Amino acid sequence: MKLYHGSYDKLADMTVRAGSMFNGMFFSDDKESAFGPGAEPRYYYSVDINDDEIADVNELAYEDLSVEAAHELWGDDVDTMIDIVCDEVAPWEADEEQSGVINRLFPGLEEWEMSYELQRQASLMAEKMGYKAVSLHDEHGTSYIVCPGTVMKEE
Secondary structure, eight states: OEEEEEESSOOSOOBOOOOSSSSSEEEBSSGGGTTOTTOOOSEEEEEEOOGGGEEETTTGGGSTTHHHHHHHHHGGGHHHHHHHHHTTOOGGGOOHHHHHHHHHHSTTOOHHHHHHHHHHHHHHHHHHTTOSEEEEEETTEEEEEEOTTOBOEEO
16 A cells, blocks of 8 residues: 655655654555645655555454553553554543553643554554554544654655
């Protein structure tokens, strides 16, 4: 699958890196949507990733490696965090148990920051399971977080 990333800036490093807020970079399967609504990027970048190397966040919990990867990430909170991440539970939709777990694991974050953190956690889980990207849902529809190490090319 060809995925696109739009940027105002020309990238010098063509390798996807883990950032301070996300594990990897956001991409779209639609070039026109790659930068978000109303924005006009100056540069587009793309990656080609086989479909079987892209995890669907909603399916991760059903794969054999999910519990091992989740345990490495979240310790004894595996079951609750798998539910949160794989069901894409927003912090403001979390029940009391889920809120307790995410606030304990990721203390001091505002709701919007927690929302980003949970997307980062989905990417970390997918990466631990050997995927190169994970599809998830956000305000742009289906977005893809491409994991670190993937090499982009300029469009």
